[in-house]
Amino acid sequence: ELAQKGGYRFFMEKEIYEQSDVITETMMGRVVNSHIEFEEIESEFLQEIKAIKICACGTSYHAGLSGAYLIEKLARIPVSCEIASEFRYKDPVLHKDTLFIVISQSGETADTLEALKMAKSAGLKTLAICNVDNSSIVRLADRTILTRAGIEKGVASTKAFTTQVMVLWMLALYFSQLTNTLDENSRAKEIEALLHTPHALKVDENLHERIRRLSKRYLHGHGFFFIGRDIFFPLALEGALKLKEISYLHAEGYPAGEMKHGPIALADPELFTIALMPKNLLYDKIKSNVEELSARDSTICAISSQEFELADDFVRIHTWDHYMLEYYEMAVVLQLLAMEIAIRLGNDVDMPRNLAKSVTVE
Numbered sequence: 412e413l414a415q416k417g418g419y420r421f422f423m424e425k426e427i428y429e430q431s432d433v434i435t436e437t438m439m440g441r442v443v444n445s446h447i448e449f450e451e452i453e454s455e456f457l458q459e460i461k462a463i464k465i466c467a468c469g470t471s472y473h474a475g476l477s478g479a480y481l482i483e484k485l486a487r488i489p490v491s492c493e494i495a496s497e498f499r500y501k502d503p504v505l506h507k508d509t510l511f512i513v514i515s516q517s518g519e520t521a522d523t524l525e526a527l528k529m530a531k532s533a534g535l536k537t538l539a540i541c542n543v544d545n546s547s548i549v550r551l552a553d554r555t556i557l558t559r560a561g562i563e564k565g566v567a568s569t570k571a572f573t574t575q576v577m578v579l580w581m582l583a584l585y586f587s588q589l590t591n592t593l594d595e596n597s598r599a600k601e602i603e604a605l606l607h608t609p610h611a612l613k614v615d616e617n618l619h620e621r622i623r624r625l626s627k628r629y630l631h632g633h634g635f636f637f638i639g640r641d642i643f644f645p646l647a648l649e650g651a652l653k654l655k656e657i658s659y660l661h662a663e664g665y666p667a668g669e670m671k672h673g674p675i676a677l678a679d680p681e682l683f684t685i686a687l688m689p690k691n692l693l694y695d696k697i698k699s700n701v702e703e704l705s706a707r708d709s710t711i712c713a714i715s716s717q718e719f720e721l722a723d724d725f726v727r728i729h730t731w732d733h734y735m736l737e738y739y740e741m742a743v744v745l746q747l748l749a750m751e752i753a754i755r756l757g758n759d760v761d762m763p764r765n766l767a768k769s770v771t772v773e
């Protein structure tokens with residue numbers, strides 16, 4: 412097992428470090444001359460599609476929420492994203508002109524599989540985004556796009572998540588080619604950023620060391636709020652989930668602009684706010700949200716490329732010119748933060764209590 416971990420302390424750590432390489436696999440053959448191509452789906456398959464519904468559980472759900480932002484932004488197709496276990500029992504309204512996308516690392520999650528069966532029997536076209544070929548979900552869906560993350564052993568998902576988001580980003584661009592919603596220049600910029608993703612996912616040793624030291628401060632307290640806006644909101648949800656899963660500390664992900672409608676009542680120095688502050692997306696908005704929390708004495712850990720004087724702790728990321736590159740580097744920061752806190756607490760990072768890698772029963 413030691414050899415399998417390749418010198419890393421945990422599979423999770425190895426998988427975090429692998430992300431920069433596996434994301435290249437995810438893109439392989441799919442970015443062709445500034446265009447996105449998916450040999451898995453032909454454009455006729457998408458004819459008549461007017462809306463998209465995404466369904467998933469856990470981390471895959473957070474990838475789905477991120478994808479919903481990307482598809483609406485880039486392709487202007489309305490998207491909703493639902494938790495599979497909720498979807499199953501709400502007697503959902505399903506229209507045949509909706510493309511149903513399920514996302515699953517394992518392809519075996521019972522709730523997601525059942526949701527897929529429902530959509531199929533309602534006559535919807537279905538697409539799976541999955542990491543495991545020949546899994547139940549892959550076999551059932553009309554079409555599949557594989558994420559190619561390789562085997563993921565850590566129960567807390569890392570590289571499966573970042574590759575799922577990559578497929579969704581590429582899919583958003585693919586749809587935009589069909590809907591004609593991006594001009595040549597904007598598409599070129601998107602593709603350029605996309606091809607830069609391996610750099611954003613590369614773990615910087617200094618950054619890791621900084622997070623390792625920082626983690627000491629965040630072992631005790633009343634809990635954590637991870638906050639972000641727009642697509643950084645689902646990333647905040649994912650950051651909070653990572654921490655909960657392996658450190659057993661209470662954490663919540665929240666849309667930063669919503670804090671004033673309730674949660675800000677919790678603010679005090681024992682409340683840790685992890686603020687995702689991208690330079691390229693709504694920076695002034697998130698900044699003023701964080702200022703409000705700081706004024707109420709919450710302890711602030713800001714993740715940004717921009718200096719932020721009010722932060723108690725500051726994790727500096729590189730300066731990128733696209734918000735998705737900030738998203739990816741921040742994803743790594745959040746994964747490392749959760750892992751370093753869990754390690755300090757003496758937890759088994761790869762096998763957290765009460766959790767299973769894949770939940771095949773209801």
Ligand code: G6P
Pocket residue numbers: 468469470471514515516517518519520523566567568766767768769770
């Ligand atoms: C389990 C795992 C999570 C995962 C979720 C969905 O709860 O512990 O890490 O996100 O299932 O799994 P899937 O394989 O469908 O992505």
